[in-house]
Amino acid sequence: xxxxxxxxxxxxxxxxxxxxxxxxxxxxxxxxxxxxxxxxxxxxxxxxxxxxxxxxxxxxxxxxxxxxxxxxxxxxxxxxxxxxxxxxxxxxxxxxxxxxxxxxxxxxxxxxxxxxxxxxxxxxxxxxxxxxxxxxxxxxxxxxxxxxxxxxxxxxxxxxxxxxxxxxxxxxxxxxxxxxxxxxxxxxxxxxxxxxxxxxxxxxxxxxxxxxxxxxxxxxxxxxxxxxxxxxxxxxxxxxxxxxxxxxxxxxxxxxxxxxxxxxxxxxxxxxxxxxxxxxxxxxxxxxxxxxxxxxxxxxxxxxxxxxxxxxxxxxxxxxxxxxxxxxxxxxxxxxxxxxxxxxxxxxx
Numbered sequence: 001x002x003x004x005x006x007x008x009x010x011x012x013x014x015x016x017x018x019x020x021x022x023x024x025x026x027x028x029x030x031x032x033x034x035x036x037x038x039x040x041x042x043x044x045x046x047x048x049x050x051x052x053x054x055x056x057x058x059x060x061x062x063x064x065x066x067x068x069x070x071x072x073x074x075x076x077x078x079x080x081x082x083x084x085x086x087x088x089x090x091x092x093x094x095x096x097x098x099x100x101x102x103x104x105x106x107x108x109x110x111x112x113x114x115x116x117x118x119x120x121x122x123x124x125x126x127x128x129x130x131x132x133x134x135x136x137x138x139x140x141x142x143x144x145x146x147x148x149x150x151x152x153x154x155x156x157x158x159x160x161x162x163x164x165x166x167x168x169x170x171x172x173x174x175x176x177x178x179x180x181x182x183x184x185x186x187x188x189x190x191x192x193x194x195x196x197x198x199x200x201x202x203x204x205x206x207x208x209x210x211x212x213x214x215x216x217x218x219x220x221x222x223x224x225x226x227x228x229x230x231x232x233x234x235x236x237x238x239x240x241x242x243x244x245x246x247x248x249x250x251x252x253x254x255x256x257x258x259x260x261x262x263x264x265x266x267x268x269x270x271x272x273x274x275x276x277x278x279x280x281x282x283x284x285x286x287x288x289x290x291x292x293x294x295x296x297x298x299x300x301x302x303x304x305x306x307x308x309x310x311x312x313x314x315x316x317x318x319x320x321x322x323x324x325x326x327x328x329x330x331x332x333x334x335x336x337x338x339x340x341x342x343x344x345x346x347x348x349x
Contacts, residue, residue, distance in 0.1 A: 003032035004054075010047040010200045012040040019055030025112050026064040027083050033116070034090045037097065047205045048100040050195065051120065053113075056128070056185070059104065062111025063087065065138060068305065069314040077305050084143075084301045087112065088294040091144050095119030095290055100209050105173075106185050110134050115144025118178060121206075122213050125170040126185040131178060134165040136270045139313030139325070140304055141278045147285025147293035153177060155230055156237035162278050163242070164266045168226060175224035181217035191216050232259060240283060242267070242275045242332055271309045271327040272335045277343045284344070296344065303343045 004015040014036055016023040025033075040046040053059040063083075071079055094101060094116060103120035105113075109131045117123055125131070133142040133150070142150065142162045150158030153176045160166065173179035183191070194216075201208060226233070236248040249264035267275065281300065285293045304310045309327055316325035329335055 002026075002029050003036070005032075005036045007040070007043075007046055009196045009198070010045065010202075011195060012036065012043075012046040012049045014049060014051045015054055016052075016060055017054045019053070019057065021064070022058035022061035022108050023053035023055070023113070024061045024064045025087070025116075026067060027079075027086060030083070030086045030090055034086065034093065037090070037093055041098065044202070046099065047200050047202055048102065048209055049097070050102045050104070050192075051116065052104040053107070056107060058108035058113070059106055059129075060110075060113030060116055061108045062113055062134075065140070065314055066318050069311055069319060072311050077302060080302055080305045081298075084298045087115065088144065088298055091115040091119065092291060092294055095145075100206055102209070102213070104188060105129055105131070105179060106188065110167075111142075112144055114146075114178070118145065118149050122181065122209060123173075123179040124181045124183055124213070124217060125173050125179040126183060126188075127170065128185050129170045129173065129179075130167050131169075131173045132165060132167040133161055134167070136163065136165045136274050136278065137313065138317050139271045139274055139307060139309035139311075139327070141274055141281060141297075141300060143297045143301060145290055145294055145297070147281050147288065147297060148290045149178070150282060151286050155234040157226060157230070157233055159237040159245075159279065159282055160233045160263075162282060163237075163245070163270065163275055164263060165270070166266075171221040171224040172226045174219070174221060175227050181213055181219060182221050183217045187216065229259070236260070236263070240279070242272075242279055245279075246332070271313065271325070272329060272332045273307070273309055273327070273339060275332065276335050276340045280340050280344070299345075299347055300343050302347045303345075 002018055004017050006013045016029060068076055101120040102122040103117040104124050105117050106126045107128045109117060109129060114133060133146055135142050150162055157176060170182050237245055239245050246264055249260045252260035312325050316323055
């Protein structure tokens, strides 16, 4: 069973059960998660949801992108349309769900895993949490509503995370509003058992759950490394073209700024087309609702099914694992405005 569900003590328990692939999600997983949430939406026996991943290494490492590579010479666009439509509908449902959702974000929380957790009401991270939107590494773009939630982060951190695929830790997720509470992973079993024993009352479930989680978790941690870099991030990532962001960073490399040098080198290792498309996506998302962002991203995802960079990125990271992708075009200067705009033209499937 790729998803394990049960109702116990007023709680709808959902566990993604693919630990061998860090609980990455495919169409079957997304459909089963959706069915459980639909089934419990109007079920008075379920007062709140608890969502987690099997094993100790990951809540969810994201979408099963290898599947697209394997289907690249088949009817990949039809599969992509079904997968992304179903996944994004689930993400929207979690944001808009009328019952509280606890997301236990232990271990890797990346890409599609962020999509599943970001809209939950009680998001718990641990010392093992590694959070990222790493799609740039495979020639894709930050999706699952990133156009919406990355823009809600302080300053221009959303742009920084999108363009660098930076992996952040628990304290950063709380500072950036991607999580709410911290606990040690060794305490989870005890907390889960207490959840199964506590008497929950329907009329006060939201406040009771708040009190319960707060009594077992911390709301603040040691200072977030991203907070310490906030001023630098805002200074360099305020610009609306990738060339200007790169130029701003390079202007400080000359004076020996190690952070600027590391950051610009990371950006320049990413696919130029994805960099420009992702920045445009975030600019568009500033004025859009979550549902509008998800609709835009679904359209973008279908365009990426025709992108050579997308399959090259998957090859380099997930298939051959040589981590030496050859991006085409290879430089920012060769990616035209028209090249970027086509990713936002409407596709009819």
